[in-house]
Amino acid sequence: MFGIVPKLQQYVCAWNFWPAFMKKFIMSEKGPFTIFFWTPLAKWGISIANIGDMRKPVEQVNTLQQCVIAWTGLLFTRWCFIITPRVYSLVICNFCMAQTGLYQLYRKHQQGKLFTR
């Protein structure tokens, strides 16, 4: 929008000590200066946050939020198989997200607090 990121990309790529493969990575279409690099990491962040929340008491776990996370994860796992190109890293990411959601719901169910807010 303001053209800052391409300028930053050019500036970083101009540093002399980068080997050729790093310059290729920096300038690539799905490199660290594009949104396509960071969006899968954000999705992994949901799974990581959920794993971190497994140490917390179940009262702090939001049932509806975990239902949405699990359901979205499962549906997007299926979606990743039917789109082209098939991206297996995205399949694994969404599957992990669904599993963490389901496990949190299981924790709540074990303590009989699945339907308490």
Add this chain to the structure above:
Amino acid sequence: MASKFSGIFWTWVHSSTGPKTTHFWAPVCNWFFPIQALYDWNRDPAKISKEMQCVLVCYSSLFMRWALRISPQSYILFCMHLFNATLQGRLLIRRLMWESSQQKAIEDKPTN
């Protein structure tokens, strides 16, 4: 006589991106995120997970940009992530304000 199951609506229902396919339901279920945030409008701040809210705000902010950079652009996805980022951000702010008030209450407590 036209069949009962012809026309624009039924053509869409039976299409390859219609409601009988995952192509339709996967983006629809994305909307459950902001709907969940609306349902939890008055959730007790002690029961809000700060880390999860931070991640959801970042996730939606990044996907807002992604929705405009993909081809074709998806304005519906952009709107959904805009709502989600705002609403989850509101829950995050509630939690942070509650933590700040708890901290203040501890500091203001008179020591005997």
